[in-house]
Amino acid sequence: MYGIQYWPIFLLETGEHVGCCGFRPYDQEKNTIEIGFHILPKFWRQGFASEAANTAISFAFSNLNVSNIFAxxxxxxxxxxxxxxxxxxxxxxxxxxxxxxxxxxxxxLEKEQYYLKTI
Known part of the structure; x- marks a missing residue:
């Protein structure tokens, strides 16, 4: 499936590597992909996983034609x-x-529920 990958996360200010976030196939019959996010320990509890995951979820539901995201x-x-x-x-x-x-x-996370709660 096109667009299924992990993306690196960097600090804009310094270019320092923070971690990664992205998708992998999970259940094709149910049109479901799996999200993952991996943040280096020194960056935990600073909102990086939340920001990256929100961006990735929005991208997946808007561009990848998936019905669900598993985690x-x-x-x-x-x-x-x-x-x-x-x-x-x-x-x-x-x-x-x-x-x-x-x-x-x-x-x-079901696409229908995601859009109901973001409107």
Missing amino acids: GHHPNNLACCELLAELRFQYTHHEYYLPTDLQHPSYI
Whole structure:
């Protein structure tokens, strides 16, 4: 799918690398992609993930013709849980994630709901 990628995040003032944010395929039958954001620790809790994710979500729903965006996080990452709530993702289930051998909380943001709440 065109447009599915991760983009680097840099500080405009200094050009310093902050992290990345973007998408990967998730469930083609349900027209769903997965969002991810990875911010370097020294930049945590400064709004970079929120700004990047909001921009990426707007891009995806406006340009990629997707119906849903999936997100998941490590069960101990409470900051990510808070961010997904701020971004209006809805918890759906826990999903097994092989790299951690844990059940991760999983969420969906539906295009219809996104546009209802942004008008």
